[in-house]
Amino acid sequence: MADPSSYRPKPGQIPDSPGVYKFRDEHRRVIYVGKAKSLRQRLANYFQPLASLHPRTATMVTTAASVEWTVVSTEVEALQLEYSWIKEFDPRFNVKYRDDKSYPYLAVTLNEEFPRVQVMRGHKKKGVRYFGPYGHAWAIRETVDLMLRVFPVRTCSAGVFRNAASAGRPCLLGYIGKCSAPCVGRVTPEEHRELAEDFCDFMAGRTGAYIRRLEKQMMLAAEDMEYEKAARLRDDIGALRKAMEKSAVVLADATDADLIALAEDELEAAVQIFHVRGGRVRGQRGWVTDKVEAVGAAGLVEHALQQLYGEETGDAVPKEVLVPALPEDAEAVTAWLSGRRGSQVSLRVPQRGDKKDLMETVARNAQQALVLHKTKRASDLTTRSRALEEIAEALDLDSAPLRIECFDISHLQGQDVVASMVVFEDGLPRKSEYRRFQIKSFEGQDDVRSMHEVISRRFTRYLAEKEKTGEWVDGEVPEETAAGNGNGNGDGDGDGRDDDGRPKRFAYPPQLVVVDGGQPQVAAARRALDELGIDDIAVCGLAKRLEEVWLPGDDDPVVLPRTSEGLYLLQRVRDTAHDFAIRYQRSKRNKRIRTSPLDAVPGLGDTRKQALIKHFGSVKRLRQATIDQICEVPGMGRKTAEAVAVALAQAAPAAPAVNTATGEIMEDDGGTTA
Numbered sequence: 001m002a003d004p005s006s007y008r009p010k011p012g013q014i015p016d017s018p019g020v021y022k023f024r025d026e027h028r029r030v031i032y033v034g035k036a037k038s039l040r041q042r043l044a045n046y047f048q049p050l051a052s053l054h055p056r057t058a059t060m061v062t063t064a065a066s067v068e069w070t071v072v073s074t075e076v077e078a079l080q081l082e083y084s085w086i087k088e089f090d091p092r093f094n095v096k097y098r099d100d101k102s103y104p105y106l107a108v109t110l111n112e113e114f115p116r117v118q119v120m121r122g123h124k125k126k127g128v129r130y131f132g133p134y135g136h137a138w139a140i141r142e143t144v145d146l147m148l149r150v151f152p153v154r155t156c157s158a159g160v161f162r163n164a165a166s167a168g169r170p171c172l173l174g175y176i177g178k179c180s181a182p183c184v185g186r187v188t189p190e191e192h193r194e195l196a197e198d199f200c201d202f203m204a205g206r207t208g209a210y211i212r213r214l215e216k217q218m219m220l221a222a223e224d225m226e227y228e229k230a231a232r233l234r235d236d237i238g239a240l241r242k243a244m245e246k247s248a249v250v251l252a253d254a255t256d257a258d259l260i261a262l263a264e265d266e267l268e269a270a271v272q273i274f275h276v277r278g279g280r281v282r283g284q285r286g287w288v289t290d291k292v293e294a295v296g297a298a299g300l301v302e303h304a305l306q307q308l309y310g311e312e313t314g315d316a317v318p319k320e321v322l323v324p325a326l327p328e329d330a331e332a333v334t335a336w337l338s339g340r341r342g343s344q345v346s347l348r349v350p351q352r353g354d355k356k357d358l359m360e361t362v363a364r365n366a367q368q369a370l371v372l373h374k375t376k377r378a379s380d381l382t383t384r385s386r387a388l389e390e391i392a393e394a395l396d397l398d399s400a401p402l403r404i405e406c407f408d409i410s411h412l413q414g415q416d417v418v419a420s421m422v423v424f425e426d427g428l429p430r431k432s433e434y435r436r437f438q439i440k441s442f443e444g445q446d447d448v449r450s451m452h453e454v455i456s457r458r459f460t461r462y463l464a465e466k467e468k469t470g471e472w473v474d475g476e477v478p479e480e481t482a483a484g485n486g487n488g489n490g491d492g493d494g495d496g497r498d499d500d501g502r503p504k505r506f507a508y509p510p511q512l513v514v515v516d517g518g519q520p521q522v523a524a525a526r527r528a529l530d531e532l533g534i535d536d537i538a539v540c541g542l543a544k545r546l547e548e549v550w551l552p553g554d555d556d557p558v559v560l561p562r563t564s565e566g567l568y569l570l571q572r573v574r575d576t577a578h579d580f581a582i583r584y585q586r587s588k589r590n591k592r593i594r595t596s597p598l599d600a601v602p603g604l605g606d607t608r609k610q611a612l613i614k615h616f617g618s619v620k621r622l623r624q625a626t627i628d629q630i631c632e633v634p635g636m637g638r639k640t641a642e643a644v645a646v647a648l649a650q651a652a653p654a655a656p657a658v659n660t661a662t663g664e665i666m667e668d669d670g671g672t673t674a
Helices: 039-046 057-061 075-089 137-147 157-165 189-202 208-223 227-245 297-309 332-341 353-379 381-394 447-469 517-531 565-593 608-616 619-624 627-631 638-650
Strands: 019-024 029-038 064-070 106-107 117-120 127-130 259-266 270-276 279-291 320-322 346-348 403-412 415-425 433-438 512-516 538-543 548-550
Touching: 019 638, 029 057, 029 075, 039 064, 075 297, 106 189, 127 189, 189 208, 189 227, 189 381, 208 227, 227 517, 259 297, 259 447, 270 297, 297 332, 297 538, 332 346, 332 512, 332 619, 346 415, 381 638, 403 447, 403 619, 415 447, 415 565, 415 627, 433 447, 433 565, 447 512, 447 517, 512 517, 517 538, 608 619, 627 638
Parallel strands: 259 320, 320 346, 403 512, 512 538
Antiparallel strands: 019 029, 019 064, 106 117, 106 127, 259 270, 270 279, 403 415, 415 433, 538 548
16 A cells, blocks of 8 residues: 555646646556646645545555646646546546446448448447437337338348349349349439438438428329329338337427436446437437446536547537536536537536426436346345355354344434334345334434334344244244234234244344444444343444444444445445335324324224215314214214214314415315405
8 A cells, every 4th residue: 555645746746737647556557547627736635634535535546656647728628638548548446437238229331332221239430320329129120120111221231232233133122112222223322322311310300301391292192193102102101100109209399419317326326318319219328337436426427428428429419418417617528528519519407397307217217227236236146145245254243144134213303203124134135024113212313312222122022022932943943933923113912923934023133233324323223232131143334424334342444345245235235224214204204294183083094084074175164063964974973973073172273374475364175264
């Protein structure tokens, strides 16, 4: 590990101008590339005390052994040079997006004498027009098959083309009218190229004018009584419209735009891009990357833009690029994109309307891609086994934690404080054993005290179940074991087993307890277990800010490698507990908001409550009704009607709501009074 002060440049050596810099390790390999408006100010940030640096940045500067830089004249040049160096040196500490699959494109080889329409993957070639990317190659072939009726462009390979030219006979597509057969001279090279260019124009979104032209030709043919020609044109129009229907209109103003959205956590980021041309989604692609450098949403967007458009020119760079956050140097990035396109490009964050709605759809796709990526890793048996072994090694456990329980606290400004418990067995979630808790011993916000209460309640029940069922034998459950049926909130008794014959509820102990939080929460959990005399269950905490693993009594956290499968599993367990707690907290809050005086009436269920409100129209009118009138409601007996009247009489009417715009008082039944 190198000391950054050993290679720190002298203050006067670094120029105060735009440039690009490289950090190299002791073997002269480039490990990080960056750019800056001011090299002097940016590089000074790397040579602060290590404790004040982000952990990933600290790892980079201690791995490096030297730094060098190149001065450029503008920030746009710096952006271009940074992209070139990242591509050339492939630095290990730079974010590098890689496609999660090789997407197929619809390509038109305009660089050939007789352009060909085909499916292409991989590196883009000069002189070839690309459309897409598409999710599946068959989607391209379906579209092409429809359009060849109108644009009979060559689709055959070079070998088939030469053989047909030598034999003087076209292939089957030439005979059925889906190829203009340039191989046998049915059309000239110029006529065939014009067909290919019309095909490209239609795929690029210029569809309306072409269809209107065909409709005009169809009407003229019908007027001249050339009905066969009119019928052929009608079928051509139908084929083109069917091809257009395969990509729905998402933006009504025929916009050409790329929409980029992100989903990220502390370790990884997923990017999704929708390519919209002529108001229609023409392609979609996505990447997942490791966050090997300390970078936020703005930095991830900038890297994505470099990856997308670093080698694109002309119309391949759209007029409008919509992003979730602007890069730090948005003006330079916009100028760079405009230079790649050859005309002005708009780079902005959508604020309202259809574009914002579509951006939310792209963001959902990014989130799903990130979840799918993590799920794929977690679902592999070998990966799960390695993850459990890494956790056991990092936490110094005697064996792999086959059962992990994770606890999280959730509240809204100290109200509706709840907790969740999720269970993972052999690295997979066991949803039937998830539990929810209400904090009962105090009111207000205190995550540490809440954690102590929840752990105490959970393991008090464990000890009680253990006492009922007898001791464990060699870690297995004896045949006579019986335990209670769970109701989801940690309360209630009963006997029974689950589908696997194991004891339900709290009778089965974990090998590892994970809490969402740092040192304070871990200490509270350990204290709760110690108070109950439980010393054979390990405890750790996962702090969300830097994904550090905390152990009881340790002043320093355990830092698992960012590529560690063990860290991925702990992170997934923690995130699952967090989501489960939030859902419960929201349901309690919504239930509290929807409370009614009728809730206090014993034996009055939701069906009869709804019947009362429907009959009288509002709680206010129900409060004014007599017992006899309440008895008129179907299903209401006199005893229940009396209970309803008493409950409403005891409940103080809520303060009337005031319309702040008009000053009117809003009545319960929807009326107003001055």
